[in-house]
Amino acid sequence: MLLTSLASLCVLAAVAFAVPAQEKRIHHQAQLSDHAHDDKDGYKYDHEAFLGKEEAKTFDQLTPEESKEKLSKIVDRIDTDKDGYVSHSELHYWIKHRQRRYIQDNVNKHWSDYDKNQDGKISWMEYKNTTYGYYLDEEFDDVDDKATYKAMLTRDERRFKMADRDRDGIATREEFTAFLHPEEFDYMRDVVVQETIEDIDKNGDGKINLHEYIGDMYTPEDGESEPEWVATEKKHFAEFRDTNQDGYLDANEVAQWVLPGEVDHADNEAKHLIHETDMDKDEKITKKEILANWNMFVGSQATNYGEDLTKRHDEL
Incomplete structure (x- = not known):
């Protein structure tokens, strides 16, 4: 079980002017949904995978009729070669596109905050001054945890330089995306591993020992018995994570752990x-087949609410 930690920059975000929310450690190829992928318990995983997490929330508010109408239009977009079928490659591309959309939205949201001269690029100085400028003149003397802020600045500069592929001190939109979301770029692999350690x-x-590995996921409360999953994680550490069996990662x-x-x-x-x-098992699906299974793809709260009412009525 791998739990993603909260951003170390959250503290700074409360006092700086335009710091985007960043996770301190982001894992490559994260799950498409936080929900368990078990169709017996519903299709929330499939909804978020197919629509993207934010769009899935929008569909939750629609009636079944509205969901089906919107799904029909989505199918037309997925069928890029317009042959009347959705192939595996078309659906695969669509899902990957939807999952990357939140990254693009995040970059777009904060771009103007940093591109002060509006030249379509962001220099390291623009980012540094916008994020830390208020405190740099005083060398962080006005903040309680001076060492932490200095470490954050050093870390940001190292990540920015790694994302800046041509080493000109200026990030294009793609390079800035790599800075904010390094887990999405193979050439940022080393910095993701370094930050994780x-x-x-x-x-x-x-390096990471067993105590540190477990401590990143679980901190026991006084008198609390250790959850079963902790024992499982200890076993994973010994049998799968620590491949050379030296007691450390x-x-x-x-890299094998966080970038699989x-x-x-x-x-x-x-x-x-x-x-x-795929009802006829031809390994591609038609709009008719998709709409017949619309609840798996998009669903709606209205439908789930209706199902709940039916269940309650039956129980009565």
């Missing part, structure tokens, strides 16, 4: 949706 490695020896082992490139969740979800929807 720094976040978890409490004794500063450059080094950079290569951390062999998993393509969008591909798996595309296969799942086609398998569940």
Whole structure:
């Protein structure tokens, strides 16, 4: 079980002017949804995978008729070659596109905050002055945790330089996207691993021991018994994470943990949706087949509410 920590920049966001919310550690190819993927318990995972997390919330407010109407239009967009079928490749591309949309929206939201001269690029000085400028003149003397703010500035500068592929001190939109979301770019792999180790490695020896590994996920309360999943994670550490069996996770082992490139969740979800929807088993789906299974793709609160009422009535 891998839990994503809250952003270390959250503290700074409360006092600086335009700091975007950033996770301190973002894992490559994250799950398409926070919900469990178990169709027996509903289709919330499929909704968020197919629509994107934010758009799924919008569909939750629609009636079944509105959902079906919007889904019909979405199918037309997915069918890029206009042959009347949605193939695996078309659905795979759509799901990946929807999952990347939140990243693009995040970059767009904050772009004007940093591009002060409106030249379509963001220099390191623009970012630094906007984010830390108020405190730089005083060398962070006005903040309680001076060392933390200095470390955050150093970390931001290192990540910015890594994202700046041509090393000109100026980030294009793509480079700035790599700065904000390094887990999405292969060339940012090293900085993601380095930041992960720094976040978890409490004794500063450059590697992660079992205590640090568990401590990043779980802090026991007084008198609390250890949850079963903690024992499972200890076993995973010993049997799967620590591949060289030396009792620590080094950079290569951390990379295998947080950047498991062999998993393509969008591909798996595309296969799942086609398998569940393809009535004639020709390995592609029509709009008719999709609309017949509309609740799996989009659903709505109205439908779920109606199902709840039916269940309650039956129980009575």
